[in-house]
Amino acid sequence: MNYNKKTVKDMDVKGKKVLLRCDFNVPMAKDGSGVITDDKRIRAALPTIQYLLDQGAAVIACSHMGKPKGEVKPELSLKPVAVRLAQLLGKEVIMAEDVVGPDAQAKAAALQPGQIMLLENTRFEKGETKNDPELAKAMASMADLYVSDAFGAVHRAHASTAGVADYLPAVSGFLIQKELEVIGGALANPKRPLVAILGGSKVSSKIGVINNLLEIADTIIIGGGMAYTFSAAQGGKVGDSLLEADWEEYANDMVKKAQEKGVKLLLPVDTVCADAFAPDAKSQVVAAGEIPDGWQGLDIGPATIKLYCDAVADAGTVIWNGPMGVFEFPAFAKGTEAVAEALSKTSAITIIGGGDSAAAVQQLGYADKMTHISTGGGASLEFMEGKELPGVACLLDK
Ligand code: ADP
Ligand code: MG
Numbered sequence: 033m034n035y036n037k038k039t040v041k042d043m044d045v046k047g048k049k050v051l052l053r054c055d056f057n058v059p060m061a062k063d064g065s066g067v068i069t070d071d072k073r074i075r076a077a078l079p080t081i082q083y084l085l086d087q088g089a090a091v092i093a094c095s096h097m098g099k100p101k102g103e104v105k106p107e108l109s110l111k112p113v114a115v116r117l118a119q120l121l122g123k124e125v126i127m128a129e130d131v132v133g134p135d136a137q138a139k140a141a142a143l144q145p146g147q148i149m150l151l152e153n154t155r156f157e158k159g160e161t162k163n164d165p166e167l168a169k170a171m172a173s174m175a176d177l178y179v180s181d182a183f184g185a186v187h188r189a190h191a192s193t194a195g196v197a198d199y200l201p202a203v204s205g206f207l208i209q210k211e212l213e214v215i216g217g218a219l220a221n222p223k224r225p226l227v228a229i230l231g232g233s234k235v236s237s238k239i240g241v242i243n244n245l246l247e248i249a250d251t252i253i254i255g256g257g258m259a260y261t262f263s264a265a266q267g268g269k270v271g272d273s274l275l276e277a278d279w280e281e282y283a284n285d286m287v288k289k290a291q292e293k294g295v296k297l298l299l300p301v302d303t304v305c306a307d308a309f310a311p312d313a314k315s316q317v318v319a320a321g322e323i324p325d326g327w328q329g330l331d332i333g334p335a336t337i338k339l340y341c342d343a344v345a346d347a348g349t350v351i352w353n354g355p356m357g358v359f360e361f362p363a364f365a366k367g368t369e370a371v372a373e374a375l376s377k378t379s380a381i382t383i384i385g386g387g388d389s390a391a392a393v394q395q396l397g398y399a400d401k402m403t404h405i406s407t408g409g410g411a412s413l414e415f416m417e418g419k420e421l422p423g424v425a426c427l428l429d430k
Contacts, residue, residue, distance in 0.1 A: 038430055080205030090145050171191065181206065219248060226249045240414075268322070269323055303317070306328055340356075354388070
């Protein structure tokens with residue numbers, strides 16, 4: 033896939049109406065009060081929005097929220113987003129009552145350069161997730177140019193993430209530009225050695241990532257729950273740890289493939305195991321493959337921490353996806369924290385992909401020490417799998 037895409041800076045946007053796809057799928061309070069509990073995604077969209085407004089464009093912003101499945105669900109309205117966005121921009125955000133209906137059309141037609149409006153939740157339209165050309169055409173008809181800045185949605189071929197590009201010139205905003213530069217750069221032409229750290233809960237959800245990174249990385253480090261499937265595959269005792277027995281053969285194949293390719297594959301040498309899946313469980317450190325019955329591995333052990341931190345010390349690039357343990361429990365966050373700290377100290381390009389990994393790095397206080405934390409959970413995974421991203425492929429090449 034070509035990652036070298038035109039951006040807003042390559043276009044003359046003055047006096048143009050710009051349909052801007054954002055990722056405003058923000059978490060809302062469960063009580064239906066319309067309170068946004070984390071406005072990070074709205075803030076992340078500000079640089080592109082501000083640039084377009086400063087350049088004299090009229091911005092028609094749009095986004096999905098949640099899964100209304102083609103029906104109008106008031107609790108999934110983007111109205112609270114418009115209110116927050118207006119506060120952050122310090123200017124009026126005109127809210128449309130629909131996506132491509134009469135209200136949106138009339139407000140878009142009246143929109144002046146330097147003004148911004150927000151369409152309703154794109155998934156209120158049945159055609160959105162089906163990538164219906166009629167819906168895409170209707171959205172496109174309101175604008176002169178399409179700018180995509182919703183990296184979190186580029187792995188979906190929906191009307192507002194990809195379909196509209198059939199009817200309008202399409203370029204990226206600054207968020208997607210950075211994702212393509214940093215992650216795309218690391219995949220296509222990494223500063224070596226390239227070390228991939230892969231953890232999280234399941235091997236089965238990371239197969240695509242492991243497969244792809246085996247082709248390009250110099251070292252692969254395995255941690256988190258998936259390590260126990262590798263351990264069991266090699267005859268280790270894993271007690272009650274997370275285990276995907278169906279994937280043991282695959283795990284052995286990966287070890288063999290790494291050997292054949294000369295990729296260094298590191299597995300845990302010790303583990304912190306607990307007598308229950310609980311924050312206050314009793315715990316002990318045991319050698320990998322020697323977890324007693326009734327115990328489960330919830331973190332990598334101290335010897336493994338040292339091994340893994342040494343392995344990233346002289347890296348040129350580190351790609352990290354998947355926590356090393358159950359970081360949500362402070363007692364079992366040490367492995368994840370040690371790796372985050374090691375990354376914060378290297379001179380390597382450090383890239384964090386995956387929703388929980390990004391949350392872990394943020395929660396542990398290392399976010400501003402990383403080169404790049406991807407804004408897309410599922411999208412960053414598919415990116416690392418080497419898959420074509422429809423919302424990127426549809427943008428104009430440089
Ligand atoms: P990401 O979202 O970054 O791709 P995953 O979703 O694959 O990461 O995995 C994150 C989850 O894996 C976390 O909720 C974490 O608690 C869990 N996890 C990590 N190690 C273990 C383990 N040893 N046992 C059970 N769960 C684990
Ligand atoms: Mg996850």
